Amino acid sequence: xxxxxxxxxxxxxxxxxxxxxxxxxxxxxxxxxxxxxxxxxxxxxxxxxxxxxxxxxxxxxxxxxxxxxxxxxxxxxxxx
Numbered sequence: 001x002x003x004x005x006x007x008x009x010x011x012x013x014x015x016x017x018x019x020x021x022x023x024x025x026x027x028x029x030x031x032x033x034x035x036x037x038x039x040x041x042x043x044x045x046x047x048x049x050x051x052x053x054x055x056x057x058x059x060x061x062x063x064x065x066x067x068x069x070x071x072x073x074x075x076x077x078x079x080x
């Protein structure tokens with residue numbers, strides 16, 4: 001491997017490391033330390049999306065379960 005190939009390999013490795021750090025929200029501070037730049041609302045929003053997905057799954061199950069829907073309608077009519 002000659003000098004220029006070695007330089008290209010080092011630059012490509014450095015680019016991949018920078019892309020990995022950027023994808024995971026890690027930046028360098030003034031001292032060169034790696035610091036995570038996590039959004040404080042991100043965890044709350046992830047939890048909210050998870051809860052909404054669970055509720056959507058329940059609604060889909062209710063909408064697609066025809067036999068239970070008919071039984072549920074009958075039970076509601078009986079209560080009236």
